[in-house]
Amino acid sequence: MSVHRIMGIETEYGISAPNNPGINPTILCAAVVNAYSDFIFPNRQKPMRWDYYVESPFNDVRGYEIERELADPESWTDIDIGMPNLMLPNGARFYVDHAHPEYSGPEVTNPADAALWDLAGDRILNQAAQLASELTGTLITIYKNNTDGKGASYGTHENYQVARETPFDDFVKHLTPFFVTRNIWAGSGRVGLGQESRTSGFQISQRADFFEARVGLETTVNRPIINTRDEPHADPNKFRRLHVIVGDANMSPTITFLKMGATALVLSMIEDSAIDFEFNLADPVLEMQAVSRDSVFEHHLQLANGSEISAIAIQQVYLTAAQQYMANKPPDAMTEQVLDLWQKVLAALKNDLESLVGTVDWVTKKTVLDSYRLRDDLGWQDSKLKAIDLQYSDIRTEKGLAYLMQRNSKTPEFFAEPEIAHAIDNPPTDTRAYVRGKAVRNYGNSVVGASWESLIFQISPDEPLKRVGLPDARGYGAIETQELFAVPREPAQFISDFERHLKKQH
Amino acid sequence: MTEQNFESAKSNQNGADDGADSVITSQPKHVNVPDITGILDQIDAVLEKNSEEFVSGFVQKGGQ
Numbered sequence: 001m002s003v004h005r006i007m008g009i010e011t012e013y014g015i016s017a018p019n020n021p022g023i024n025p026t027i028l029c030a031a032v033v034n035a036y037s038d039f040i041f042p043n044r045q046k047p048m049r050w051d052y053y054v055e056s057p058f059n060d061v062r063g064y065e066i067e068r069e070l071a072d073p074e075s076w077t078d079i080d081i082g083m084p085n086l087m088l089p090n091g092a093r094f095y096v097d098h099a100h101p102e103y104s105g106p107e108v109t110n111p112a113d114a115a116l117w118d119l120a121g122d123r124i125l126n127q128a129a130q131l132a133s134e135l136t137g138t139l140i141t142i143y144k145n146n147t148d149g150k151g152a153s154y155g156t157h158e159n160y161q162v163a164r165e166t167p168f169d170d171f172v173k174h175l176t177p178f179f180v181t182r183n184i185w186a187g188s189g190r191v192g193l194g195q196e197s198r199t200s201g202f203q204i205s206q207r208a209d210f211f212e213a214r215v216g217l218e219t220t221v222n223r224p225i226i227n228t229r230d231e232p233h234a235d236p237n238k239f240r241r242l243h244v245i246v247g248d249a250n251m252s253p254t255i256t257f258l259k260m261g262a263t264a265l266v267l268s269m270i271e272d273s274a275i276d277f278e279f280n281l282a283d284p285v286l287e288m289q290a291v292s293r294d295s296v297f298e299h300h301l302q303l304a305n306g307s308e309i310s311a312i313a314i315q316q317v318y319l320t321a322a323q324q325y326m327a328n329k330p331p332d333a334m335t336e337q338v339l340d341l342w343q344k345v346l347a348a349l350k351n352d353l354e355s356l357v358g359t360v361d362w363v364t365k366k367t368v369l370d371s372y373r374l375r376d377d378l379g380w381q382d383s384k385l386k387a388i389d390l391q392y393s394d395i396r397t398e399k400g401l402a403y404l405m406q407r408n409s410k411t412p413e414f415f416a417e418p419e420i421a422h423a424i425d426n427p428p429t430d431t432r433a434y435v436r437g438k439a440v441r442n443y444g445n446s447v448v449g450a451s452w453e454s455l456i457f458q459i460s461p462d463e464p465l466k467r468v469g470l471p472d473a474r475g476y477g478a479i480e481t482q483e484l485f486a487v488p489r490e491p492a493q494f495i496s497d498f499e500r501h502l503k504k505q506h
Numbered sequence: 507m508t509e510q511n512f513e514s515a516k517s518n519q520n521g522a523d524d525g526a527d528s529v530i531t532s533q534p535k536h537v538n539v540p541d542i543t544g545i546l547d548q549i550d551a552v553l554e555k556n557s558e559e560f561v562s563g564f565v566q567k568g569g570q
Binding site: 012014015016018021025097098099100143147148149150151152153154155157219220245353354357367368370371372374375383384386387388390391398399401404405408 | 539540542543545546548549552553554557558560561562563564565566567568569570
């Protein structure tokens with residue numbers, strides 16, 4: 001294996017109506033999603049619904065199911081409360097999750113595609129917010145961050161398909177130190193210490209202060225570093241979906257690429273039992289916060305055996321192991337790209353932080369913050385610095401400080417504009433997201449429901465619903481479904497041909 | 507590029523503990539700042555004018 005596997009990113013965005021702060025955020029989110037729905041499906045009669053038939057948020061990957069009444073009501077994601085819920089022509093899901101607009105990117109097969117369709121999501125949200133602002137007459141702004149600095153946090157989740165046969169404890173053992181230290185390059189930076197920012201200061205990570213457990217099922221309270229939700233969205237006998245809730249939202253597509261790629265490599269090594277070292281951290285939860293507070297790399301993490309080691313050193317050990325692991329494998333260009341980038345970033349963290357401005361989000365953000373502190377003589381409690389922290393993640397291209405810094409950076413853009421435009425309108429071609437996106441694009445008015453593993457069609461209100469299952473994440477791509485989309489068909493003809501096509505495949 | 511050193515502003519330690527102060531806090535004594543003077547004008551031009559109001563108005567509900 002390599003950096004290639006089924007993966008995807010879900011982002012809950014911050015949302016605000018700065019001129020009308022009293023508006024219920026759920027209403028704001030609905031306005032944003034509905035505005036985009038009207039834009040891409042102008043003739044739609046009925047709202048699209050999520051198909052909850054296959055959702056099971058209470059399944060624990062460790063092999064048991066917790067009872068609903070014991071679970072936190074916030075985790076009742078399988079209850080449809082009538083909020084807008086879209087599957088997009090690019091295969092993504094765009095919907096209202098509690099009080100946040102959420103974009104769940106399509107299933108992809110590699111970290112470059114994960115970063116590209118994630119960036120497409122930022123553009124889609126930006127356009128949706130603009131449309132909703134025009135429709136409602138109220139400015140609606142969207143932020144790709146993970147905390148309001150006042151105690152609330154919302155997630156950017158990575159998903160990786162992993163082998164069911166690998167003992168889950170192996171993932172816990174080797175991913176925990178990797179995740180605790182990954183923020184030294186993957187963190188997006190934050191002004192404020194503690195969940196409610198009661199202490200002034202800067203830290204590397206948006207999310208670090210919101211993790212309170214090592215392993216667990218929760219995502220909204222008592223958040224664990226390793227999440228155990230077991231909902232493979234694929235054959236449960238072969239696969240798990242590793243649901244990673246510990247990361248920051250990244251404005252830098254380069255870092256999104258590295259984050260997904262390096263993590264995928266570590267997963268491959270775990271599946272192949274290729275890791276012969278172990279960093280048994282004495283207190284991973286505390287260390288995550290300590291690493292986040294150390295922007296000069298003076299901190300050493302305590303191991304259970306009494307020794308200590310720096311975050312960069314731990315990352316270096318994982319990188320070296322990944323390089324050795326790949327040395328015995330057939331060469332793969334994208335894996336090489338991930339390894340090179342990982343190495344360059346770690347080296348620059350030690351010797352040349354300046355070269356990471358415009359790439360590593362927390363370094364970029366801190367450079368802006370430090371420059372203002374110096375010029376205007378500001379303390380960390382100053383609201384101007386908090387405003388810069390927030391506005392770094394503003395997804396409006398003309399307002400977002402991350403974009404401004406990227407434009408001024410000498411590093412070339414990771415993706416060209418035509419690539420991004422393509423990913424806004426088109427699905428990846430090598431997963432089931434292809435057939436989902438194409439069906440939504442060509443027959444959207446007949447798609448009344450969808451999930452990652454299904455599409456539900458209805459031609460007219462008096463006809464029965466037809467549910468088509470898509471259990472294989474790697475199936476139903478452009479090659480497999482070529483004849484299905486080669487010529488335009490009437491919706492009814494498409495659905496019957498689709499069903500026949502799937503029967504033939506199984 | 508020139509680098510400028512300065513004493514970092516002293517952290518405001520007056521706030522109540524919200525559970526995070528038990529970990530080691532290592533704020534830098536000196537900070538090397540890449541010179542982005544030329545970019546600061548661009549940032550000034552787009553930065554929200556009333557930062558106090560902007561920051562206090564950004565209130566989110568918790569999510570996942």
